[in-house]
Amino acid sequence: MAAGPVATxxxxxxxxxxxxxxxxxxxxxxxxxxxxxxxxxxxxxxQGGLTLTHESGVYAGIWGSNLAxxxxxxxxxxxxxxxxxxxxxxxxxxxxxxxxxxxxYPGGADTTEFIEPYAKLTGTTGPATLTAGxxxxxxxxxxxxxxxxxxxxxxxxxxxxxDREDNLYLWGDAAIGIAGTPITAKAHVGHSWGxxxxxxxATSLSPTGSYWDWSLGxxxxxxxxxxxxxxxxxDISDRxxxxxxxxxxxxxxxxxSIAGSTALVTLTAAF
Numbered sequence: 001m002a003a004g005p006v007a008t009x010x011x012x013x014x015x016x017x018x019x020x021x022x023x024x025x026x027x028x029x030x031x032x033x034x035x036x037x038x039x040x041x042x043x044x045x046x047q048g049g050l051t052l053t054h055e056s057g058v059y060a061g062i063w064g065s066n067l068a069x070x071x072x073x074x075x076x077x078x079x080x081x082x083x084x085x086x087x088x089x090x091x092x093x094x095x096x097x098x099x100x101x102x103x104x105y106p107g108g109a110d111t112t113e114f115i116e117p118y119a120k121l122t123g124t125t126g127p128a129t130l131t132a133g134x135x136x137x138x139x140x141x142x143x144x145x146x147x148x149x150x151x152x153x154x155x156x157x158x159x160x161x162x163d164r165e166d167n168l169y170l171w172g173d174a175a176i177g178i179a180g181t182p183i184t185a186k187a188h189v190g191h192s193w194g195x196x197x198x199x200x201x202a203t204s205l206s207p208t209g210s211y212w213d214w215s216l217g218x219x220x221x222x223x224x225x226x227x228x229x230x231x232x233x234x235d236i237s238d239r240x241x242x243x244x245x246x247x248x249x250x251x252x253x254x255x256x257s258i259a260g261s262t263a264l265v266t267l268t269a270a271f
Contacts, residue, residue, distance in 0.1 A: 020053065020054050020055070023270070024270070024271050025049055028046055032045035033264060036213025038250075038258040045065050046065070046066055047065040049081075060084045062081065062082055063080070064078060064081070065079050066078060070249075072105075074109050078106055079104070080106060083101050083102075086098055096121055098119045099118060101135075109200075114137055115138075116135050128177075132172050135169040140164055142200065143165045145198070146160060146161055146162075147198040147202060148160075150246055150254075159197065163195075165194060165195040167193065185218050192213070204244075212234060215232040217229050226268045227265075227267055229265055
């Protein structure tokens with residue numbers, strides 16, 4: 001008697017997870033606001049970045065944006081952020097991320113580049129993701145108080161050339177997904193402490209020495225595209241910024257705030 005067919009089961013092994021993953025994004029924004037202050041003279045910014053992440057949690061990346069007005073130091077009018085860090089999973093709902101950003105301005109004026117270490121703790125509960133962060137830039141020339149006033153900077157008269165100062169930034173973020181929709185509501189608040197003058201290139205990481213910035217908005221995601229809208233503001237008034245003029249203004253002519261409230265629109269494609 002001939003033997004009947006023998007049933008066999010084929011086991012498909014899952015594809016191994018690569019040791020290194022690559023992710024990135026490109027996007028366009030109606031303004032590049034860094035901690036509430038425009039870096040593109042309240043004009044459109046084109047931005048993008050790339051990150052390599054090792055399975056151990058170590059990562060490195062680069063991010064860039066065009067600049068204009070207050071944010072520029074000549075050269076390519078470009079900011080490049082070189083980023084490296086380590087992300088550790090503390091539990092199923094919490095991660096700790098520590099690293100540093102090196103801010104580079106290709107072809108720009110001397111003494112513009114600086115490094116800023118950071119740490120942030122992120123936790124999730126239900127649809128909410130909460131983040132608390134700290135960034136501390138140690139004393140560096142780029143953060144110094146070389147000019148006491150904007151008038152000194154306009155005249156090219158150094159108050160304290162070669163001065164080195166530090167900068168501290170604390171912030172908190174919240175994101176809540178709205179059930180049944182592709183929308184995530186978002187909020188941010190931060191506080192900066194730094195020099196109360198202008199650095200070697202007539203700018204400052206904390207323009208008035210101490211100020212708050214905040215934003216409130218929402219993201220809508222479809223596939224790899226995210227449309228974001230937000231209201232961004234600071235507590236830097238025209239009176240607070242008067243001694244920084246004409247540098248701290250649209251067109252750097254002493255008119256038009258670059259730290260006032262604005263509606264910010266972004267469109268980002270992730271890959």
